[in-house]
Amino acid sequence: MEEACVRKSEMDKVGVSVKFGRNETIYSKGDEARYSYKVIEGAVRLSRIFADGRRQIVNFFLPDETFGIELSEEYTSTAEAVGDVLALRCPRLCIAQLTEGHPDIGQKRLAMLSKSLAAAEQHVAMLGHQSAKERVASFFLALEMQRRTEIERTLDLPLSRQDIADYLGLTIETTCRALSELKRQRIIEAPSRRRIVIRDLAGLQAIAEGGA
Amino acid sequence: MEEACVRKSEMDKVGVSVKFGRNETIYSKGDEARYSYKVIEGAVRLSRIFADGRRQIVNFFLPDETFGIELSEEYTSTAEAVGDVLALRCPRLCIAQLTEGHPDIGQKRLAMLSKSLAAAEQHVAMLGHQSAKERVASFFLALEMQRRTEIERTLDLPLSRQDIADYLGLTIETTCRALSELKRQRIIEAPSRRRIVIRDLAGLQAIAEGGA
DNA sequence: CGGCATGTTGAAACGTTTCAACGAGAGTGG
DNA sequence: CCACTCTCGTTGAAACGTTTCAACATGCCG
Numbered sequence: 001m002e003e004a005c006v007r008k009s010e011m012d013k014v015g016v017s018v019k020f021g022r023n024e025t026i027y028s029k030g031d032e033a034r035y036s037y038k039v040i041e042g043a044v045r046l047s048r049i050f051a052d053g054r055r056q057i058v059n060f061f062l063p064d065e066t067f068g069i070e071l072s073e074e075y076t077s078t079a080e081a082v083g084d085v086l087a088l089r090c091p092r093l094c095i096a097q098l099t100e101g102h103p104d105i106g107q108k109r110l111a112m113l114s115k116s117l118a119a120a121e122q123h124v125a126m127l128g129h130q131s132a133k134e135r136v137a138s139f140f141l142a143l144e145m146q147r148r149t150e151i152e153r154t155l156d157l158p159l160s161r162q163d164i165a166d167y168l169g170l171t172i173e174t175t176c177r178a179l180s181e182l183k184r185q186r187i188i189e190a191p192s193r194r195r196i197v198i199r200d201l202a203g204l205q206a207i208a209e210g211g212a
Numbered sequence: 213m214e215e216a217c218v219r220k221s222e223m224d225k226v227g228v229s230v231k232f233g234r235n236e237t238i239y240s241k242g243d244e245a246r247y248s249y250k251v252i253e254g255a256v257r258l259s260r261i262f263a264d265g266r267r268q269i270v271n272f273f274l275p276d277e278t279f280g281i282e283l284s285e286e287y288t289s290t291a292e293a294v295g296d297v298l299a300l301r302c303p304r305l306c307i308a309q310l311t312e313g314h315p316d317i318g319q320k321r322l323a324m325l326s327k328s329l330a331a332a333e334q335h336v337a338m339l340g341h342q343s344a345k346e347r348v349a350s351f352f353l354a355l356e357m358q359r360r361t362e363i364e365r366t367l368d369l370p371l372s373r374q375d376i377a378d379y380l381g382l383t384i385e386t387t388c389r390a391l392s393e394l395k396r397q398r399i400i401e402a403p404s405r406r407r408i409v410i411r412d413l414a415g416l417q418a419i420a421e422g423g424a
Numbered sequence: 425c426g427g428c429a430t431g432t433t434g435a436a437a438c439g440t441t442t443c444a445a446c447g448a449g450a451g452t453g454g
Numbered sequence: 455c456c457a458c459t460c461t462c463g464t465t466g467a468a469a470c471g472t473t474t475c476a477a478c479a480t481g482c483c484g
Contacts, residue, residue: 059333071327076330113326114283117329121260123332124332125260161462173463173464177464373432384430385475392432392433405482
């Protein structure tokens with residue numbers, strides 16, 4: 001634990017802060033994978049765009065999470081700033097060098113990849129068999145698990161409805177309807193565009209698990 | 213490259229062969245993650261089962277692929293033998309020990325995780341926005357890419373229709389209809405239950421990318 | 425050759441998407 | 455500070471694709 005902090009700060013040392021504006025592209029699919037990043041502030045979305053213009057968001061990254069660690073030479077997805085983003089950028093090579101001296105940094109990368117994989121498998125499970133309402137419920141539940149807001153049961157999402165829809169594999173309209181349905185059932189409240197209050201956590205869980 | 217082989221054989225040394233019969237469970241979600249495995253022969257499916265009884269297959273593993281490397285203490289999915297399976301089983305601890313001595317084995321794990329992650333993201337992209345026919349086409353295309361059969365453009369899948377459906381996030385019937393549609397278009401042939409011949413690779417690609 | 429699991433097809437029910445219109449909120453300039 | 459505008463979010467109705475339920479075909483094994 002203690003040592004991990006030492007290592008972390010070493011990693012932080014080699015990185016430089018970079019800023020990105022709302023919707024700015026951090027890197028594109030196919031670019032040479034020169035850097036990996038750690039979110040300091042804001043949110044980043046990892047997505048793929050298809051021939052038909054539709055977009056699938058593969059993952060979101062919130063403060064303290066790392067993204068852009070690729071094993072291949074090129075980035076396999078596109079990363080964009082959801083809102084304004086502050087991030088730490090580390091050259092790939094530096095990481096490789098650090099890894100040699102301190103094999104435990106390899107453990108960190110492993111842990112990070114492992115976490116991404118678990119998230120991706122969860123995502124697959126969701127897209128594979130859940131209804132629109134269940135997806136929205138699962139999504140909020142997952143956010144609640146790693147809530148960043150101090151206020152109990154309040155989610156401050158920097159995401160637009162379109163972002164949510166693209167993550168859930170739904171249209172914006174369907175997402176909206178599912179949201180409205182949850183509001184009608186008094187399971188959530190939406191006091192403002194980007195704020196969700198969970199009024200009935202158990203109810204939300206029941207829905208996420210196919211209880212309605 | 214050459215060194216990789218050395219390492220590989222070292223890894224093989226600490227493992228023991230184990231056999232599993234058709235549909236046998238190799239490990240269940242929640243079990244203590246004691247071992248990781250490498251497929252020698254046959255195919256393994258990694259899946260999650262839901263409260264409603266439905267199943268989502270998250271990944272398949274074919275000969276030479278490794279699975280069961282978890283960072284957490286428990287397996288997060290269930291692994292089952294699709295047909296008869298021969299596999300190499302390595303205790304988790306041994307791997308950890310090996311890793312210490314030879315940091316490059318860590319690289320192997322990293323590579324393996326990275327590959328799984330790429331596959332999972334591809335899977336998410338598919339489930340998120342492709343139609344039934346597009347999914348089936350993409351699936352065959354992916355299999356063609358890593359074909360194990362010697363015969364050109366012939367896929368020998370050990371999977372049942374149910375397995376395919378559960379991977380594609382569709383019902384068995386929809387999968388079947390999509391298959392029949394592809395047959396009707398003379399893009400594929402299905403000479404036997406578990407054999408698919410691709411007659412028009414370009415056509416298949418076109419469909420997978422939303423060309424029809 | 426029967427019997428049983430697996431695969432295939434059809435028709436109605438269901439949920440999501442599409443297209444279209446409307447509402448609400450945030451930011452700008454008067 | 456209000457009004458305007460523009461983007462974003464919400465709702466409705468018809469079209470579409472997938473699922474469901476049911477029947478039937480096929481192939482495999484004893």
